[in-house]
Amino acid sequence: MTALIVANVFAWVAIAALSVTVLALARQVGLLHERVAPMGALTMEGGPKAGAAAPSFALTDLSGHKITIGGAGGRTQLVFFLSPTCPVCKKLLPILRSIAADERRTTDVLLASDGEHAEHLEFYTREKLAPFRYVLSAELGMAYRIGRLPYAVVIGPDGTLAARGLVNNREQIESLLLARELGVSSVQEFLSRAPKQDAHERHDDVAVG
């Protein structure tokens, strides 16, 4: 009887440990897929670097008006790459509206995607995106090596690429604009440039040298 109880306890512990192991392995495989996805890995590496001149594209927006993305236009451009089937993009649309309103003196917020004109026009009408200009260009996405959405690119008034990155919330979009104002390619870079200040600010309660 005691032997049975011991064996049973052991079996339960083994089942629990193996379940956790299998789950962890599956998740790790999933994370690896995300990291090595051909586009995912390149988003950080490929395409124009922050600080360099942004490639200039003469495009036509959904309503047929000419628009230039990149180039020294005198205004900051925030290009938001999205797709009608990307749920996070849809979540960010109201946030983009509010950012566009807050920054309207200096910044144009543009939406970019690629695919069929009719589908995007339907999306544009349904989501009431009239305040934004919306362009369809596969070349634009390829130039910035957009692999995952939603992705945002900030081009400064002088035509230099100020910052770019995958964005999932308001803070991340604002961090790209902030990075432009600070003259760094990303907030991470700003923090690494000023390590002492950063250490001081973030670890106020700890005695860091």
Added chain:
Amino acid sequence: MGGAVCRLALAVIFAQASVHALRDWPTYAAIVENFRIVPPQAARLAARVVPVAELAAAALLLMPAPRIAGPALGLLLMAVFTAAIWINVARGRVNIDCGCGGASGQQLSAALVVRNLVLCALLAATAAAPLPQDLNAALLVGVPGAAAFLVALYFAASQLMANARALAA
């Protein structure tokens, strides 16, 4: 005992899906709308109703009476989800987000339909299975243990399905 195990496991799965949806509701609403089963206005309503119904199903599954209520609500929800997934798989729109909770960014596939049918079979089984009457030590350890095992199996299977999609891409 099997009935109690399945009820507990299914309750955890429904509760998890509900919490996952409620924690990032705007994204969840966009996912529901993206299924294009009902018009956008109705989709937003559905996105409000479904997580609440899932939570209710989880609670009902844990209640001894009425025995049929939890499995019935669960089956109704699963029928709706499975139909929505199947319609979009049939339309060829497999690249949309499943919104299933658990594995993030899981997309639609025929395997997902099979997984849901397995869950439906478990729900149907719990409706018929009697609940244990007397509690003893073996049940107190065995039921949560076996339920935790089933939940882990469910999440591992979901994750492996998501991985299979990434591999096939």
